[in-house]
Amino acid sequence: MAPIVRFFIALMAMAALAEVVIGTNYTVGAPAGSWDLKTNYTQWTKGQKFYTGDNLIFKYNNSIHDVREVTQYGYTWCSAAEPILADDSGFFVVELASNGTRYFICTISTHCLKGMKLQIDVLNSSSLSPPPPPVSSPNKAAVTQIGFANFVLGMIGLMLMVL
Numbered sequence: 001m002a003p004i005v006r007f008f009i010a011l012m013a014m015a016a017l018a019e020v021v022i023g024t025n026y027t028v029g030a031p032a033g034s035w036d037l038k039t040n041y042t043q044w045t046k047g048q049k050f051y052t053g054d055n056l057i058f059k060y061n062n063s064i065h066d067v068r069e070v071t072q073y074g075y076t077w078c079s080a081a082e083p084i085l086a087d088d089s090g091f092f093v094v095e096l097a098s099n100g101t102r103y104f105i106c107t108i109s110t111h112c113l114k115g116m117k118l119q120i121d122v123l124n125s126s127s128l129s130p131p132p133p134p135v136s137s138p139n140k141a142a143v144t145q146i147g148f149a150n151f152v153l154g155m156i157g158l159m160l161m162v163l
Contacts, residue, residue: 023053025093028104028118035060035067037111041118051125054096058104062090065106065116069094075103075119078112099124 026048033039035058050056058067068074069085080086085094096102099122106116 023051023055025055025057026050027057027059035065035106035116037114037116040115045118045120050096050120050122052096052099052122053125054122056094056096056102056104056120058087058092058094060090062088065108065111067092068105068107070103070105072101072103075105075117078105078107078117080105080107096120096122098122 028035029039029041029044033044060067067085067087068080068083070080070083074080074083094102094104101119101121104118105112
């Protein structure tokens with residue numbers, strides 16, 4: 001097979017995978033807040049759509065907050081008796097790998113009862129072609145640049161292998 005034909009086949013394969021590489025990072029509470037007691041998370045999620053492949057980024061002061069992913073029951077009653085995920089580092093990235101509702105709370109003191117809890121619905125990105133951009137995505141450009149850079153590096157590697 002001629003090198004140019006192999007190159008175009010490889011190019012088509014990379015183009016088909018490009019959507020998988022590009023997701024959106026959502027810094028929880030951004031741009032006006034963060035994972036804290038001041039942010040209204042119900043308001044923050046309004047108008048935003050979260051898709052599989054996206055990431056939630058929790059940035060917080062770990063001396064006064066934590067993050068626990070919990071069940072709906074845990075969210076409703078501010079209970080982290082059996083957390084799904086737990087973080088105390090101050091910087092926590094949660095990959096939204098599957099669709100469904102996700103629940104997050106802070107378990108320090110009465111923070112959850114005071115509103116420091118987050119509920120999001122994750123939509124399946126493969127059901128849309130392509131998924132519409134979120135209304136508010138402060139980190140979309142950075143993620144797209146990283147995805148594009150990976151795509152370009154992959155193409156250069158393929159060209160070197162084929163030619």
